[in-house]
Amino acid sequence: MAAEAPLVSIRGLELGYPVRSGLFKRVVGSVRAVAGVDLDIRRGETLGLVGESGCGKTSLGKAMLQLERPTGGEVLLDCGGARRDLCRMRQGELREARRRMQIVFQDPYSSLNPAFTIYGSLEDAMRRYGLATRAERRRRLGELLEAVNMRPEHMDRYPSEFSGGQRQRIGIARALSADPELVVCDEAVSALDVSIRAQVLNLLLKLKAERGLTYLFISHDLSVVEYVSDRIAVMYLGRIVELAGTEELYSNPLHPYTRALLSAIPIADPDRARRRIVLEGDVPSPVDPPPGCPFHPRCPDRVEECSRVPPALRTHMIKGEAHAAACHLAKE
C-alpha cells in the first residue's frame, strides 16, 4: 500500500481571495482559504476531510479540481505512471484531465439545472466523453441511473419532479458519467434527511467497491465521516492539523482541536461519563490569522511557544501506522 504512488499528491496548495477596499478597489490583503496544504490521496481509499464551517474544506476540494485556480502549490495527478501538475496545465490539457476527477455537491436543489431534463443536462458532457450517438448516450445514462437505484425512464423528467434524495443520487450518477477515478463528495449527504442519508452513504460505498473509486469525503459530520473513511484529515483555518487512520484518530487524537471536535459527538448512552471540551471564542478571521499556531488563542493546553512558532505537520509512527499532527505538544 505504502509502496504504491498516491493517486493525487497535493503539495503546499494555497487558495487566496483578494480583499479589496477603497475608492479604486486596491488589493489590500487576501483571505487564505487554503493556506499551504500537503495531502496524499491513495488509490482506492476514502479520505475523510472534517472541520467546522469556513475552515476551507470545500475550497480545498475545489482548488484540487481546479474549479477555483489555486494561487500557489501543486496538485500532482497520477496519469498512468507519470505525475502531472494540474495547476500548471493549460485549459486544453486540463479538459482531458477533468474526466478523471468529478464532484458530488452538497445542495441537491441547486446542483441540477431546472431548465433541462436529466438527459438534456448530461447530454453534452457524455458527447464530450466519446458517446457519439443519441442511442448510446441514452443507454449509458440508463445504466448509470440503474446503478444509483433509479429507473432509466427518469432521464426524461425535470429536476423539479424529484425529491432531495433522488436528486442527490442523480448528482452521483452525473459524477460517474465521466467514468472518473476520484470523486470529491462535498458535504454530499449533509443536506439530506437522516433516513435518506444512510441510503445514499451505502450507495456511495457500493459504487466505490464496484468501480474501484477513490473518494475525498468532505463533511462536518464526524459520525458520517467515521462510517465511510479509511483515513481522516482534520482541517482548521485552511491548514491540515491532524491526519490519521480512522480508528487511530478516534481512539487517540493528538491535536487538541481534534479532541474538542470528538468530544462534541453525542453518545447515545446517558450513563457514560465523558468530558466535554468546550472551546472558547470563535474561529479567527482568515484575513488576519494569529501568529504561531493558528489554534493557540482557543487551545486549552497552550504553552508559551504556541504563540510564536507555527507547528509543522509531523508524522509519528503509532502501532506501525502513520499519524500526523501539527502540535508542539503531540507525543507518541
Added chain:
Amino acid sequence: MPERRARAGRSRLDGKLDRIREAEEAGLLEHARGSRALRKMLGNRLSLLGLAVFSAIVLSALLAPWICRYDPQKIDLRSVLRPPSAAHLFGTDKLGRDIFSRVLHGGRISILVGLGSALGAAAIGILLGSYGGYKGGPADRAFLRLSEVFMAFPQIILVLLLVSIVGQSVSNLVLIFVATGWGSIYRMTRARMLSIREEEYVQALRAFGLPDLLICYKHMLPNALGPIMVNITLSTAMFILQEAALSFLGLGVPLEIATWGNILNAANDINVLARYWWIWLPVGSVISLFVLSVNFIGDGLRDSADPSQLG
C-alpha cells in the same frame, strides 16, 4: 352497512386519491411529452388572448394595402373632419385622409420600430450580458461603463445628436433606439447570470471541462430568460410610445409617413381633443390594445420559461 360507514369516515383527501388512482389506471397520467414551455404557454388563457389580439393587429397591418379602400396619404379637402361612417370607418382627419387606412398603414411602421428596436436591443444585450456576467473581465467592465454612460445621458439629446449625424428615417430611428436601449437588458442579463454562475450545476458543467460558450448560452441562459422576456415586451411598448413622442417633436419618422405616433399627434390641440374624438380615440385604443397584448404575451412567456414552476 359497514361499507357505507367506512365511506363516511373517509376524508376529502381519500376521495381525491381515489380519483388520482382511477386516472392512473386509465392511463391518463402518462408522462407528458413534447415541449414543456409550449404546453405551459398554451395553458395560459390570458397570454393566448394576448397572442390573438397581437396577431390580429399585426396581420391587419401587414395586409393593409389589400384591406383599405383609401390611400393613407391621399388628401381629400371635400371631406375633412368627417365622423366615422360606412364610407370612412374611423372618420377622416383635418386633411380629409381616411383614418382607418392611416391606422392600419401606420401600424406597419410603428410595430416595425417598436418590435424591431426591442428585439435588436435584446439581441445585443443578451449576447454581451450573458457572457459578461459569466466570465467577467475587462471587456465586461468596459461594456458596463458604456451602458451606464448611455443610460445616464439624456436620451433626447442623444437622439438629436444622432439624427443630425445620420439623418431622419425609420431605419435610423430603430438604430438609435437599439443604441440607447441595449444597456438595460445587458445589465439585467448580466445580473441574472452573476447569480446563476454560483449554482452548483454550473460548477458541475465546468468540472466536465465543457466549453464556456456552451455552458453560458445553452445551459445557463434559459434560466435567466424569464425576466428578460418581460423586459423585451415592456420595451416594445416603450419604443412605440417613444416613437410617438419623437415624431411629435419632428425628430422621429418624417411627419408625412403615417405612424401611430404621427396620427396621435394630430390631437395636439384642445379643439381636436374636445370635438373630434375619432382622430385620437381609435388610434389610442389600438396602441393600448397592442401594448397590452404584448405584455400578456410577455407574462405567458415568462411563466413558461420559468423552470421552477411545475407543468
